[in-house]
Amino acid sequence: MAASPVKPPGPARPRSPAQRQGAWAEQRVLRLLRLRGWELLERNWRCRWGELDLIVQKPGRLLLVEVKGRRRDGMDGGGTAALRRRKRQRLARAWDCWLAAHPRWERTPVEQVAALVPLPPSRAPVRWIRLGD
Template identity: 70%
Template sequence: MPRTAARRQGDWAEQRVLRLLEQRGWRLLARQWTCRWGELDLVLEKAGRLLLVEVKGRRRCGPDGWGVAALHRGKRLRLERAWACWLAANPDWAASSVELVFALVPLAPARGPVRWLRLDH
């Protein structure tokens, strides 16, 4: 099945975030991991800690503030359920601490650094 332009842009944004995190010593455990509840964009590990990253790429700052508004209550609930599903499939990580971050990635023609938001869950 051919990938849409939006999917290619999303893949590019995820790859940019992944490269940045790998340069900081994080190791990829899962990318675009799916279950019945949704998708986890990136799951990484460093020194026994887990990092769950939700990536949003935008061409411009629109009404959703580069994608911030996309992380509404329903999205958070889907992330929590998908995370529980991932932990059930990967029980060795169940006791590890986890941090949820939101990566806002400017897509061409926009420029600038990735913006990071730490989320409480």
Template identity: 60%
Template sequence: MRRTPQIRAGIWAEQRALRLLQQAGWRLLAQRWSCRWGEIDLLLHKPDRLLLVEVKGRQRRGADGWGAASLRGGKRQRLAISLGLWLQEHPSYQNCRWEWVCALVPLPPNRSPVRWLPWC
């Protein structure tokens, strides 16, 4: 599979977000896990907690607010179904409390910090 510049930028953004979360004590369970309903960018674990992370990498703020505008109802619903399917495959995590967050990752040459948006 050929990696386009957009795919490489997305992978870079995911890796940046992942490094920050691992430094905060989160352990990676899944990265780019996909099913017919969608893809989970990052899924991490701390004792009794799961963190689902949607990563949006952008070089500059555009009309979509660094990618935050893409997090509307349909996307959230598809991710909830995807998480449910992941949990069916990994039943030992079913009793964990889970949280969703969006990581808005500025791409080079932008050196701004990652913005973390709780996604309720």
């Protein structure tokens, strides 16, 4: 009897409405980045320190993108409140973890940005915020 082939796990399907909205926001950002010539390296990469939403590359450059989907520009500034010091520290630790797992990229310049994505029915543009050190 032939062994059945092992099927590699595909992307996890979002279950909750919030997860579906987050996946939609990430897909919107990824489409925009691809139109600008970026190539996807990782999506939703996880380690013990957290998750990296999107890691994209162009020759000689990396871009780490934290995606925040929001219904409206409310009390959290359309997602900016979710980018406070603690979140940035978690991103930095997760980034260090990713680099340890992918040493070929350790000398490549990286820029970290947040993409604040208005969710439907809004047609507002994505807001980009550079996450400085």
